[in-house]
Amino acid sequence: MSTSQAASPYGYRYIGTHRRxxxxxxxxxxxxxxxxxxxLPHLKHVALVASPHASARILSVNTEAARALPGVHYVLTxxxxxxxxxxxxxxxxxxxxxxWALAHDxxxxxxxxxxxxxxxSRALAEDAAELIEVEYEPLPHVTDxxxxxxxxxxxxxxxxxxxxxxxRDFVWGPVEDEFAKAEHQISFRAIWNRxxxxxxxxxxxxxxxxxxxxxxxxxxxxxxxxxxDQTARALRLPGNAVRxxxxxxxGGSYGVKRGLKHTVLVGYLAKRLGLPVRLIEDRLENMRxxxxxxxxxxxxxxxxxxxxGTIRALKIRAVDNVGAYxxxxxxxxxxxxxxxxxxYRIGAIAYEPVSVLTNKTPQEAVRxxxxxxxxxxxxxxxxxxxxxxxxxxxxxxRKNLIRKDEFPYTIPSGSTYDSGDYHTVLDKALAxxxxxxxxxxxxxxxxxGLLAGIGISTCLEPSGGNSAFEPLLNPxxxxxxxxxxxxxxxxxxxxxxxxxxxxxxxxxxxxLVSTVVGEILERDPAQIRVIHxxxxxxxxxxxxxxxRMAIMLGGAAAGAARQIKDTLVAIAAHNFECAKExxxxxxxxxxxxxVPEKILRWDQLVEIAxxxxxQLPPNLEPGLQAKFVWExxxxxxxxxxxxxxxIYPCYAFETHIVYVEIxxxxxxxxxxxxxxxxxxxxxxxxxIVHGMTYGGIAHGIGAALYEQFTYDHNGQLTSGTxxxxxxxxxxxxxxxxxxxxxxxxxxxxxxxxxxxxAGYLGAPAAVANAVNDALAPxxxxxxxxxxxxxxxxxxxxxxx
Amino acid sequence: MxxxxxxxxxxxxxxxxxxxxxxxxxxxxxxxxxxHLTGTHIGCEHGICGACSxxxxxxxxxxxxMYAVQADGHRITTVEGLQRPDGSLSVLQDSFCETHALxxxxxxxxxxxxxxxxxxxxxxxxxxxxxxxIGGNLCRCTGYQQIVDAIALAARRMAxxxx
Numbered sequence: 001m002s003t004s005q006a007a008s009p010y011g012y013r014y015i016g017t018h019r020r021x022x023x024x025x026x027x028x029x030x031x032x033x034x035x036x037x038x039x040l041p042h043l044k045h046v047a048l049v050a051s052p053h054a055s056a057r058i059l060s061v062n063t064e065a066a067r068a069l070p071g072v073h074y075v076l077t078x079x080x081x082x083x084x085x086x087x088x089x090x091x092x093x094x095x096x097x098x099x100w101a102l103a104h105d106x107x108x109x110x111x112x113x114x115x116x117x118x119x120x121s122r123a124l125a126e127d128a129a130e131l132i133e134v135e136y137e138p139l140p141h142v143t144d145x146x147x148x149x150x151x152x153x154x155x156x157x158x159x160x161x162x163x164x165x166x167x168r169d170f171v172w173g174p175v176e177d178e179f180a181k182a183e184h185q186i187s188f189r190a191i192w193n194r195x196x197x198x199x200x201x202x203x204x205x206x207x208x209x210x211x212x213x214x215x216x217x218x219x220x221x222x223x224x225x226x227x228x229d230q231t232a233r234a235l236r237l238p239g240n241a242v243r244x245x246x247x248x249x250x251g252g253s254y255g256v257k258r259g260l261k262h263t264v265l266v267g268y269l270a271k272r273l274g275l276p277v278r279l280i281e282d283r284l285e286n287m288r289x290x291x292x293x294x295x296x297x298x299x300x301x302x303x304x305x306x307x308x309g310t311i312r313a314l315k316i317r318a319v320d321n322v323g324a325y326x327x328x329x330x331x332x333x334x335x336x337x338x339x340x341x342x343x344y345r346i347g348a349i350a351y352e353p354v355s356v357l358t359n360k361t362p363q364e365a366v367r368x369x370x371x372x373x374x375x376x377x378x379x380x381x382x383x384x385x386x387x388x389x390x391x392x393x394x395x396x397x398r399k400n401l402i403r404k405d406e407f408p409y410t411i412p413s414g415s416t417y418d419s420g421d422y423h424t425v426l427d428k429a430l431a432x433x434x435x436x437x438x439x440x441x442x443x444x445x446x447x448x449g450l451l452a453g454i455g456i457s458t459c460l461e462p463s464g465g466n467s468a469f470e471p472l473l474n475p476x477x478x479x480x481x482x483x484x485x486x487x488x489x490x491x492x493x494x495x496x497x498x499x500x501x502x503x504x505x506x507x508x509x510x511x512l513v514s515t516v517v518g519e520i521l522e523r524d525p526a527q528i529r530v531i532h533x534x535x536x537x538x539x540x541x542x543x544x545x546x547x548r549m550a551i552m553l554g555g556a557a558a559g560a561a562r563q564i565k566d567t568l569v570a571i572a573a574h575n576f577e578c579a580k581e582x583x584x585x586x587x588x589x590x591x592x593x594x595v596p597e598k599i600l601r602w603d604q605l606v607e608i609a610x611x612x613x614x615q616l617p618p619n620l621e622p623g624l625q626a627k628f629v630w631e632x633x634x635x636x637x638x639x640x641x642x643x644x645x646x647i648y649p650c651y652a653f654e655t656h657i658v659y660v661e662i663x664x665x666x667x668x669x670x671x672x673x674x675x676x677x678x679x680x681x682x683x684x685x686x687x688i689v690h691g692m693t694y695g696g697i698a699h700g701i702g703a704a705l706y707e708q709f710t711y712d713h714n715g716q717l718t719s720g721t722x723x724x725x726x727x728x729x730x731x732x733x734x735x736x737x738x739x740x741x742x743x744x745x746x747x748x749x750x751x752x753x754x755x756x757x758a759g760y761l762g763a764p765a766a767v768a769n770a771v772n773d774a775l776a777p778x779x780x781x782x783x784x785x786x787x788x789x790x791x792x793x794x795x796x797x798x799x800x
Numbered sequence: 801m802x803x804x805x806x807x808x809x810x811x812x813x814x815x816x817x818x819x820x821x822x823x824x825x826x827x828x829x830x831x832x833x834x835x836h837l838t839g840t841h842i843g844c845e846h847g848i849c850g851a852c853s854x855x856x857x858x859x860x861x862x863x864x865x866m867y868a869v870q871a872d873g874h875r876i877t878t879v880e881g882l883q884r885p886d887g888s889l890s891v892l893q894d895s896f897c898e899t900h901a902l903x904x905x906x907x908x909x910x911x912x913x914x915x916x917x918x919x920x921x922x923x924x925x926x927x928x929x930x931x932x933x934i935g936g937n938l939c940r941c942t943g944y945q946q947i948v949d950a951i952a953l954a955a956r957r958m959a960x961x962x963x
Binding site: 023024026027070123200280283505506688690695722730 | 802822824825832836837838839840841842843844845846848849851878879880882883889893896897898899900902903904905906907908909912927930931932934935936937938939940941942943944945946947948
């Protein structure tokens with residue numbers, strides 16, 4: 001059962017070919033090693049007491065009975081914890097919005113943790129947690145962001161003085177002039193309700209303090225930039241006292257696995273008790289108190305355009321309900337600035353992002369970091385403009401798409417798109433779906449009484465994971481680097497090891513690094529080992545966020561491998577007493593050009609590097625390893641005074657075409673066809689890219705039709721289980737067809753761009769557009785996601 | 801408050817295990833915490849996600865919805881029991897690698913259990929039957945496409961007599 005290996009479409013040896021991943025074999029045999037699998041001797045277990053109120057004062061916490069239970073080691077409350085540790089950081093300039101894992105004095109959302117019990121088993125810890133008596137004085141709460149902005153609304157953090165923690169007015173280009181000149185304008189409201197990536201593995205973390213070395217060891221299901229540093233700061237430890245073990249497999253994240261509060265809590269307990277301590281969220285804790293909900297946004301969109309379909313300007317107001325606390329979540333209004341006009345030539349844009357605190361669960365980074373809601377609003381705008389003009393939706397998009405000859409293309413907000421061929425990708429997707437046939441299918445379905453619709457969207461995937469939106473939204477933040485790195489080492493045996501400094505949550509980084517290093521060194525990637533160093537051994541990494549690792553880790557691995565290659569050539573040049581230019585590197589061996597028998601083979605070169613100092617060129621250090629730390633290409637800039645900033649280096653492009661039928665009797669939507677045209681430049685491993693794209697689309701289908709964190713009027717989460725929070729299964733997600741196109745990025749090592757988010761960025765818009773196309777003959781539309789079965793039913797009922 | 805222990809005998813992946821468990825110990829906790837068979841994963845603990853699927857006498861069940869004492873006298877197959885006797889990958893496991901039917905790997909053991917049970921009963925499933933068989937197993941990474949492809953590939957290989 002060997003792998004068939006087709007040639008690389010890009011002319012590479014390994015890049016772009018179908019190759020099995022390095023990771024899959026351990027997972028299919030049940031040998032993954034997740035945080036919950038780490039078996040530390042004498043491990044103790046945490047259970048939590050959560051607030052039943054959306055907003056309340058804590059009057060007393062009686063822990064006596066819990067402490068008395070045999071097998072219970074400790075009960076921690078906010079009274080101790082908030083004094084002994086520091087608040088978690090907040091990204092925007094709102095220092096009074098402090099945040100600890102355990103509430104002190106006051107709870108701000110239902111599900112917020114109030115006390116933690118440590119016991120011999122999770123079951124015993126839960127028994128004890130039930131014995132803790134907390135006396136609350138309920139306070140008024142607010143869950144609606146626009147209501148929260150009104151005067152007299154209950155304040156979530158009274159010390160901050162307002163529920164608004166971010167409010168900016170950006171004007172890029174001659175917005176008012178364009179509106180004055182435009183022949184038409186439309187305004188509408190689009191609402192993106194809360195969903196999240198909801199990985200099947202909840203967050204888990206184990207910690208152990210070693211009093212002899214004074215090191216806190218941490219094993220966690222984490223995907224988070226600067227996690228060791230923030231953990232150490234909150235625990236008031238030096239950075240080198242926290243060692244995060246990145247060789248833990250993470251059971252899905254897609255942005256949300258940022259369990260800083262869990263980690264600080266468990267780290268504190270482990271150090272306090274001198275015992276290894278573990279916390280694994282149960283599903284309700286994860287959904288309600290895991291602080292991993294995604295954007296929750298109200299868009300007011302106004303578009304100015306001419307009769308020929310030219311979009312002149314946009315005004316976008318986005319009010320985002322960030323929940324009861326904020327870390328980096330408000331920045332999710334910032335990433336969309338990097339592609340604020342989508343794939344279109346729109347010369348003037350006003351953008352008003354507002355981030356509002358309410359008594360809902362706090363938000364965390366979710367796949368696309370705010371880009372998917374914005375793209376939904378933008379693509380609904382395109383469809384509404386087309387309908388206003390009675391113009392074909394595809395023709396309207398074609399008219400406004402940035403043309404291939406316009407790259408590099410700088411958008412009004414300051415980002416420069418590196419490359420693209422949007423019209424060709426659109427055409428390929430239309431051809432793949434046989435668009436005229438699809439229209440006939442829809443029309444035939446309508447004739448027999450079904451509601452049927454075709455949806456189209458385009459989207460950009462800003463990639464390379466720069467965080468230049470931080471200084472844009474917080475002038476006190478001057479972060480301008482978001483580096484990543486790789487160490488490549490050849491040992492005495494000649495075996496190659498790539499060393500990365502972060503954990504993976506399914507992205508296949510071991511495959512990425514081995515493929516890239518193998519490509520450069522012309523050695524079989526299957527023989528290259530890739531390890532995840534712990535944080536004290538690792539070179540700097542900003543973790544796999546923002547579709548960055550193909551570019552950043554791939555680029556760093558290539559850079560390190562090239563240095564190794566240069567070293568090998570230098571060793572040969574020294575021994576042959578010739579210039580490096582006279583030599584040829586092939587398969588790891590170095591020979592004199594035109595004299596193939598004059599050769600130093602891989603093993604000989606390695607031998608010299610490791611053992612034969614007398615054969616090494618002067619000034620070359622012995623051993624054979626190279627590190628490469630890479631700044632994000634085109635990164636490093638601060639915003640201009642008028643609020644322009646180049647954010648991401650690379651921009652992948654997708655077109656989604658989806659066909660939906662709705663049963664008029666039951667209002668149930670069903671996706672019958674799905675084609676995605678995809679251009680992320682050179683794909684290092686096409687199977688991995690396709691897999692993440694399929695998965696992103698499935699996730700986007702969930703956001704469009706099924707998934708929502710709903711709250712009742714008491715501020716209680718009413719979708720805390722998988723019976724209420726509906727994750728699409730193989731029965732809801734249709735077969736998906738991906739059509740590849742390759743426009744290489746001029747900025748990256750192999751022409752690759754980022755991938756992983758685009759499915760989720762384009763699918764919600766396409767599915768929403770399809771449902772609305774189906775509803776169009778009835779003269780109704782829905783601009784609120786998710787467009788649930790019930791929402792369609794109610795819309796149909798109102799239409800008839 | 802010491803809890804009563806109950807004696808159970810369970811065949812797990814062909815090995816007889818004798819154990820003493822509390823009444824409230826779930827089957828999945830027993831497998832993971834007592835037997836250290838950590839290939840079976842916990843996702844929701846309310847029977848929806850399917851990550852904890854194991855075979856009970858050849859039928860897929862949710863090990864989070866069963867107590868260990870209920871497995872007394874039965875035969876359990878976990879993901880650790882799917883490999884061939886020589887330790888190499890089964891046709892199904894190998895097909896998952898071939899089509900890259902996974903990313904983070906967390907739902908994978910449950911998917912393999914559901915798929916193996918399907919193939920045991922229906923060696924030549926249609927795509928609809930494959931989707932139906934894994935319809936109770938949630939995956940957040942793959943959109944199911946490459947999983948469906950893997951199961952179809954495994955069925956073809958088995959029909960062709962791959963060993």
